Amino acid sequence: MPEIPQDIQEIDKRIKAIKAQKKEIKNNSKDGYSQAAIVFQMAIELVSGVFVGAAIGYILDEMFDFKFICLLIFTIFGGIAGMVNVIRYLKKVDDRTEGK
Amino acid sequence: MSENPMEQFEIKRLLPIEVNGYDISFTNSALCMIISALAVVALFLLCLRKKSIVPTAAQCVPESAYEFIYNMMVENVGKEGLKYFSFIFTLFLFLCTGNLLGLFPYSFTFTSHVAAVGTLSLLALVLNIGVGIKRQKWGYLHTFFPKGTPWPMAPLIVPIEVISLLSKPLSLTIRLAANMTVGHIILKVIAGFVVTICLVLGWLPLAFTCILIMFEIFIGILQAYVYTILSCIYLGDAFHSH
Numbered sequence: 001m002p003e004i005p006q007d008i009q010e011i012d013k014r015i016k017a018i019k020a021q022k023k024e025i026k027n028n029s030k031d032g033y034s035q036a037a038i039v040f041q042m043a044i045e046l047v048s049g050v051f052v053g054a055a056i057g058y059i060l061d062e063m064f065d066f067k068f069i070c071l072l073i074f075t076i077f078g079g080i081a082g083m084v085n086v087i088r089y090l091k092k093v094d095d096r097t098e099g100k
Numbered sequence: 101m102s103e104n105p106m107e108q109f110e111i112k113r114l115l116p117i118e119v120n121g122y123d124i125s126f127t128n129s130a131l132c133m134i135i136s137a138l139a140v141v142a143l144f145l146l147c148l149r150k151k152s153i154v155p156t157a158a159q160c161v162p163e164s165a166y167e168f169i170y171n172m173m174v175e176n177v178g179k180e181g182l183k184y185f186s187f188i189f190t191l192f193l194f195l196c197t198g199n200l201l202g203l204f205p206y207s208f209t210f211t212s213h214v215a216a217v218g219t220l221s222l223l224a225l226v227l228n229i230g231v232g233i234k235r236q237k238w239g240y241l242h243t244f245f246p247k248g249t250p251w252p253m254a255p256l257i258v259p260i261e262v263i264s265l266l267s268k269p270l271s272l273t274i275r276l277a278a279n280m281t282v283g284h285i286i287l288k289v290i291a292g293f294v295v296t297i298c299l300v301l302g303w304l305p306l307a308f309t310c311i312l313i314m315f316e317i318f319i320g321i322l323q324a325y326v327y328t329i330l331s332c333i334y335l336g337d338a339f340h341s342h
């Protein structure tokens with residue numbers, strides 16, 4: 001097997017060092033997730049869940065003349081859906097930051 | 101320019117058109133969308149005029165954007181999701197250009213309008229559902245009722261999952277529209293102070309506005325990125341859900 005020249009070995013070493021450095025920077029930056037962005041996204045997920053639930057409830061009330069019963073039930077469902085979305089989002093953030 | 105910071109978001113009819121009682125006028129928002137799309141095409145044509153194996157500085161711009169979105173899709177959707185690359189790539193470039201275009205004086209930020217961004221989000225939702233049905237057929241219904249869940253739980257789980265799915269485009273839309281609206285209002289308010297405060301503080305307010313504009317450029321690109329990555333994640337859900 002031919003011996004690898006010294007300068008090629010040197011370049012290989014440097015490439016590996018740069019790759020390791022890049023990997024470290026990526027891990028430290030938490031893959032683009034800042035704490036503020038996470039909190040903002042959590043708030044939006046919660047609000048949009050409640051909003052969509054309330055909208056569905058309102059439409060059903062208007063269609064079947066239930067007098068606010070659907071609005072009440074679906075707003076609660078929307079709140080729960082918002083929380084489910086928040087939990088799923090946080091799980092995704094957690095998985096990505098841990099590099100799973 | 102107007103003094104009211106909210107006036108910049110007003111839709112103005114440029115070409116009034118009415119069909120069967122429906123107002124489908126050509127507005128300043130539509131004009132900016134067309135300019136945004138044309139700007140991307142022009143940039144790509146200009147940068148890729150002389151193609152070479154060793155890319156020039158100009159050729160690097162579209163190639164970097166392509167590689168960036170390609171890696172994002174491979175990471176979040178997987179190699180099998182690359183057939184929808186053109187949609188995600190177009191989405192990113194359109195929104196990014198739209199966000200940046202809004203920073204020009206007398207321009208209009210169409211991405212600050214829920215109607216414009218909401219339509220794109222609905223498109224992403226339709227794609228998500230379409231891909232899910234295409235790949236999993238009837239199995240896609242398990243998105244609303246995961247396998248292994250006891251049947252008596254169905255009246256609770258199904259509405260929650262349906263709302264959870266439908267709230268995704270809304271959260272995408274609010275996030276982008278809110279960021280763009282707030283950023284532009286702050287910019288306008290601070291810029292409005294420049295003339296009055298410069299009598300006391302000299303060039304300082306102007307410098308502050310310049311920093312704010314640079315920050316807004318960063319926010320515009322970042323928000324387009326976040327919107328795209330979340331769309332990718334939703335698309336990925338259609339590929340790998342339950």
